[in-house]
Amino acid sequence: MAYYNPDSILTDAQKAPLTFELAVPQLTPLNAGSAVEVGTKLDLPLWLAEMLAVSKPAGPQSSSLASLDMPSALGQRVTNALRADPKSVDLRAQAQWFYGLGERMLELFEEEETVEVLTDTFKKRALEIADKAQNTRTVQQGDGSSDFMSSLDESERQRKVYDCDVSDQCD
Structure with missing residues (x-):
């Protein structure tokens, strides 16, 4: 920490x-x-x-x-759901700092399967966030992406990738 x-x-x-x-x-x-x-x-x-x-x-x-023990946010039920479709899981409902919790727990437990699932989840969700950042018009028109945006964990929210307009310079 x-x-x-x-x-x-x-x-x-x-x-x-x-x-x-x-x-x-x-x-x-x-x-x-x-x-x-x-x-x-x-x-x-x-x-x-x-x-x-x-x-x-x-x-x-x-x-x-x-x-x-492993928290329920990183349990088998959530892991299976993430494996099936990472974009459909409400990470914020699992744990507000989902990736941080995963990182801390993986310092304590050697769970290679969980590492792979979290890495894959992060990559696929990052692509979705980047896509929504590039296509802000469809986000504003209400294509159901607000559900996805409200499911972002705190680290995804703080990246502010989804707040960038196409013409903006984003960090």
Whole structure:
């Protein structure tokens, strides 16, 4: 995470599923006042879930405190939908910083299949965004592209490719 980068901070604030492998009664505030027992599943901010997943308790036990799972935004259902047609998936509904979440999770998990799907998704959606930027007249006439534009994740929105007119110089 880039320390002063707001996008990194907001990406790390997205929820990630965590399953506790040890009872931790002191963490009741994380579980709405209930005790955290073995097998308790919580959706916590990614930064906290990652810290708890890599933490090892003191003593002879070698197991970790908790195990981090892949968020549903990067689960098999979404991956299959992205494989079928990346432009039809509402990435913003999955996770506001979808690609950032994917990048962070892939730092923690070695999922080659997910890497390929996210790369292919990014390329195909970038082509669609570029096409809409070049054909602004059809976008303005309402060809259904507003659904696609509202499905863009934050990194796609910030590129501002879709805001450029053909005559503009876009970065």
